Amino acid sequence: MDVQQPLALLGGLSPAQFMRRHWHKKPLLVRQAIPGFKPTVGRAALFELAGREEVESRFIQHKEGQWLLRHGPLARRSLPSLTTPEWTVLVQGVDLHDDATHALMQQFRFVPEARLDDLMISFASDGGGVGPHFDSYDVFLLQAHGKRRWRIGRQKNLALREGLPLKILASFEPEEEYVLEPGDMLYLPPRWAHDGIAEGACMTYSIGFRSPNRAGLAHEVLLRLADAAVDEEASPIYRDPGQQAVAGPGAIPAELQDFARQAVQHALQQPLALECALGEALTEPKPNVWFEPAEAAGMLESVVLDRRTCMMYDDQHVFINGESYLASGPDAALMRRLADERRLMPGDLAKASDDALELLSSWCESGWAHAGLSG
Incomplete structure (x- = not known):
């Protein structure tokens, strides 16, 4: 993608200007960001997705x-009639289940893949919404069908109403209002x-981004570092030949605390250990994702x-x-191209080594990629 275009x-x-300014x-409000846009998933198909076990929906x-x-x-029969006001169905990760929705999401890849999360579709009857709230991540709200009135504001008071199943602001202070x-x-x-309110039945697409918190990211990375440490051969065993008899056996020896601290430091000091653990964590499929072998x-x-x-990469x-x-050399450049463009054409594959072709074939067999074949 040309980020200057x-x-x-x-x-x-x-994209460069947007990232710098907004x-x-x-x-940023964009009228006709996608002129003549039509929903990639119709209402009936969205309700069908909402009824599936492997799809997250609300x-x-x-x-009153x-x-x-x-x-x-959510079984279709469990939903109110379309004429009943003020209800909403939200279906998460539609890009994982529909090719056209996945293709739509690719238009937002001027943001790093490591930050791009998923595309959620909401269907709302007249007056439907989820209440005034705020998100901890960036979001693009694309209107797909009907109209929705948005009120927005730089909220200083982030207190929430108590006793509700949703995170709704106790005192919403809108500054601007738009009908999309x-x-x-x-x-x-x-x-x-x-706060978005449907004016008549409407569908809105939310392109959301991952904003991992430090504790959660540390958990994921340290788990992978720990797995790698378990596989390490000849790992030192704690020894304490100088341990003296103790009157308080419940106290943890300071030497054992030091040993644990050194173990963590050792894991972090391994060449590329942190980078490897981070990349693996960021590309780990979501729990409801599985692939069909070919x-x-x-x-x-x-x-x-x-x-x-x-798919992502680092140096x-x-x-x-x-x-x-x-990965290094020409094969690394080839794989990075695949990560960036999500496809390799015949001219690209003509430059691949036998090892790279074998790896790509194994990914196709796992269902991670799909092949065009000759012969």
Whole structure:
């Protein structure tokens, strides 16, 4: 992607300009970000997804002053009629289940893959919404069908109403108001409060981004470092030939604390250990994702990553679906191209080594990628 090229998606800004002026800083309203936009998933297909076990979905209703929340799977017969006001169905990760939705999400890859999370679709009846709230991550709100009125503001008071199943602001203070129609889009940085109300039945697409907190990221990385440490051969065993008899056996010896501290420091000091653990953690498939193995591929003509596959790289590695590979030279450039563009064409594969072709074939057999074959 040419990040200097102005995009209608960003209101005529280039990705470079958008990231510099708006990302994490201030909202952006774009009228007709995608002119003539039509939903990639219809209402019936969305409700079918909401009824599946492997798809994360929620039902929210505001009824007689009360907020109701129900988690999926959501059978169609359990939903109110379309004429019943103030209810919403939200389906998470639709990009994992639909090719057209996945392709739509690719338009936002001017943000690093490590930050891009998923595309959620909400269907709301007239008056439907989820209440005034704020997110801890950046979000693009793309109107797909019908109209939705958005009120937004830089909220200082982040206190929430107590006793509700939803995180709804206790005192919402809107500063701006917009009505979005199909193709319109609103970008909001983290912690910008917003409240979207459907004006008639509507569908809204939310392109969300991952914002891992430090504790959660440390947990994921340290788990992988610990697994690597377990596999380490000739790992030292704690010894205490100088341990004296103690009157208080419940006290943990300071020497054992030092040994544990040294073990963690040793794991972190291993060459590329942290980088490897981070890349594996960032590309780990979500719990509800699985792949369907395919038959062994013949001579590859082209390769396309499966829409559920997550692939990234750093200076030394290629990461795919929670696994890491050391990579260098022309093969590394080829794999990085695959991560960036999510496909390799015949001209690309003509430059691949036998080892790279064998690896790509194994990914195709695992269902991580799909092959175009010759012969």
